[in-house]
Amino acid sequence: MKKKWWQEAVVYEIYCKSFCDSNGDGIGDLRGVMSKLSVLRDLGVNCIWFTPIYTSPQVDNGYDVADYRNIDPAYGTIEDFKELLEMAHAMGIRVIMDMVLNHSSDEHPWFIESRKSKDNPYRNYYIWQPPKADGSAPNNWGSYFREGNGSAWEFDETTGEYYLHQYSIKMPDLNWEYEPLRREIYDMLHWWIDLGVDGFRLDVFTRFKKPAGFPDTQKTPDPKLDRNGFVVDGAMCTNVEGIHEILHELYTEVFGPRESMTVGEGAGVSHHNALDYCCASRGEVDMVYHFDLAYRGRYVISNELFRKVQKGWAEVMHHNAWPVQYLSNHDSARQVSCYGCDSAEYRADSAKLLAVLVHTTPGTPFIYQGEEIGMVNVRYDSIEDYNCRYTLGDYHAMVARGIGSEEALNTVAPRSRDNARTPYQWNSDANAGFTTGTPWIKVNPRYSEINLERDLASEDSIFAFYRELTRMRREDPAILDGDLTFLMEDHDRILMYMRRCARQTLLVIANYCGENTAFEIPSELRENQWTRRISNKKNTEPALNGTRALLPWEVEIYELAR
Ligand code: NOJ
Numbered sequence: 001m002k003k004k005w006w007q008e009a010v011v012y013e014i015y016c017k018s019f020c021d022s023n024g025d026g027i028g029d030l031r032g033v034m035s036k037l038s039v040l041r042d043l044g045v046n047c048i049w050f051t052p053i054y055t056s057p058q059v060d061n062g063y064d065v066a067d068y069r070n071i072d073p074a075y076g077t078i079e080d081f082k083e084l085l086e087m088a089h090a091m092g093i094r095v096i097m098d099m100v101l102n103h104s105s106d107e108h109p110w111f112i113e114s115r116k117s118k119d120n121p122y123r124n125y126y127i128w129q130p131p132k133a134d135g136s137a138p139n140n141w142g143s144y145f146r147e148g149n150g151s152a153w154e155f156d157e158t159t160g161e162y163y164l165h166q167y168s169i170k171m172p173d174l175n176w177e178y179e180p181l182r183r184e185i186y187d188m189l190h191w192w193i194d195l196g197v198d199g200f201r202l203d204v205f206t207r208f209k210k211p212a213g214f215p216d217t218q219k220t221p222d223p224k225l226d227r228n229g230f231v232v233d234g235a236m237c238t239n240v241e242g243i244h245e246i247l248h249e250l251y252t253e254v255f256g257p258r259e260s261m262t263v264g265e266g267a268g269v270s271h272h273n274a275l276d277y278c279c280a281s282r283g284e285v286d287m288v289y290h291f292d293l294a295y296r297g298r299y300v301i302s303n304e305l306f307r308k309v310q311k312g313w314a315e316v317m318h319h320n321a322w323p324v325q326y327l328s329n330h331d332s333a334r335q336v337s338c339y340g341c342d343s344a345e346y347r348a349d350s351a352k353l354l355a356v357l358v359h360t361t362p363g364t365p366f367i368y369q370g371e372e373i374g375m376v377n378v379r380y381d382s383i384e385d386y387n388c389r390y391t392l393g394d395y396h397a398m399v400a401r402g403i404g405s406e407e408a409l410n411t412v413a414p415r416s417r418d419n420a421r422t423p424y425q426w427n428s429d430a431n432a433g434f435t436t437g438t439p440w441i442k443v444n445p446r447y448s449e450i451n452l453e454r455d456l457a458s459e460d461s462i463f464a465f466y467r468e469l470t471r472m473r474r475e476d477p478a479i480l481d482g483d484l485t486f487l488m489e490d491h492d493r494i495l496m497y498m499r500r501c502a503r504q505t506l507l508v509i510a511n512y513c514g515e516n517t518a519f520e521i522p523s524e525l526r527e528n529q530w531t532r533r534i535s536n537k538k539n540t541e542p543a544l545n546g547t548r549a550l551l552p553w554e555v556e557i558y559e560l561a562r
Pocket residue numbers: 060063100167203204265330331
């Protein structure tokens with residue numbers, strides 16, 4: 001069956017603030033992105049996803065939108081965006097926008113109106129509740145960012161009611177029950193599509209619907225982080241009954257008729273319930289990216305987990321749904337630091353191994369900026385250098401609990417989203433070539449060792465390896481169409497799988513650990529002729545017979561001779 005463009009795509013996520021600064025103000029911008037588009041084209045990227053670039057007070061780096069129809073002045077103008085769109089399209093690169101529709105900024109004109117009075121026409125654009133009899137918050141929900149006293153409800157003096165904010169106090173939740181709000185959103189989405197954008201990434205789209213009556217959560221508080229009886233429980237507002245009606249309406253009003261691609265950020269979605277959202281016949285979203293593998297705070301992906309998740313999603317595919325493959329994004333730490341090894345010795349090899357896992361499993365691969373040059377986690381010395389709301393909220397909650405500042409920092413640093421948000425490392429000039437000014441967040445000190453210029457100068461680089469993988473996606477049918485079969489399923493170091501379609505069979509072998517590993521080649525492979533297509537080790541002999549020993553983080557792709 002003919003594939004949709006997004007099934008054949010290689011998506012590259014741009015965190016504009018940290019990508020490339022063209023005017024020396026320390027903040028990445030659209031002109032900076034334009035100046036680097038050809039690098040992405042050469043990498044084999046044919047779709048870019050912009051994290052939010054709309055006008056915003058930047059409390060959560062743009063996930064707090066104050067004007068859904070404009071570009072934040074720090075990034076440029078709507079005219080710049082149109083130029084970028086044209087330029088990208090001319091290079092064969094599609095552009096998708098991050099749409100944040102669960103909440104807005106409290107500086108959005110809708111909220112400014114909404115809080116003015118109970119009978120303001122915009123009152124119901126947000127979720128307001130009266131206090132309990134004793135004046136306290138409507139329930140015990142905690143907010144993810146753990147600001148203030150930890151509650152997900154903020155009292156507003158003017159009208160004497162609380163508004164809901166699952167995230168920051170400055171990010172009130174929108175009220176999807178209210179039709180006039182939904183209409184505004186549909187109009188705004190049509191406006192972006194008219195402008196020429198090719199699709200949308202939907203921020204926390206499983207959380208639009210809230211449970212009737214806003215019941216307390218019964219979840220046990222996290223003793224380190226939850227405060228004052230307010231408990232963070234994602235389950236309360238995730239996958240709530242009625243969410244599918246909301247999404248289906250969105251689809252029928254906008255995405256379906258306009259054939260606009262959507263990828264939802266699937267908090268609470270795994271291969272078990274994915275079909276409820278992204279089975280094509282449901283008319284909700286095209287793809288969902290899940291947290292079954294990559295997850296903030298997960299530092300190891302066992303082979304067992306990898307096989308289980310990939311098999312689960314391969315099964316989902318048989319029911320007319322299409323997976324996303326990725327291992328990190330702007331909300332996680334750097335994949336090579338978490339799931340590979342970021343030492344000078346093994347960084348490149350393990351980054352390449354992880355890339356193979358993402359680009360040779362079924363679905364659409366998403367690359368997060370900097371991953372293609374093996375950017376690594378950062379460790380700042382002081383909490384003052386951090387910006388991520390989770391990091392700050394968790395840190396201050398711990399300190400308030402009496403945990404020492406050093407211990408608190410050691411706990412939050414490895415999982416901080418700032419690991420992924422340090423400026424892109426273009427070269428070994430000051431500030432890694434990201435800006436001529438002072439970067440909004442400190443550059444990773446390893447930039448002289450890890451940067452694009454170095455990678456471009458070497459045929460063996462991580463960047464060159466990614467380019468090979470994106471080429472395979474274009475040229476090797478098994479990558480797009482092949483089914484997935486694991487071999488050596490009980491091995492806790494070797495990952496081995498086949499991708500097989502009528503025209504081609506590929507075999508991936510990965511020693512997913514930092515040790516030498518010897519193993520017996522399965523007998524069914526020995527009877528055939530295999531050609532090694534890709535390897536991340538230079539001087540090893542391709543061999544698929546008898547006993548094989550792989551070096552730490554060694555990965556290979558073979559093709560079956562026909
Ligand atoms: C998910 C986004 O990816 C994250 O960066 C943001 O903080 C939250 N949603 C809230 O919008």
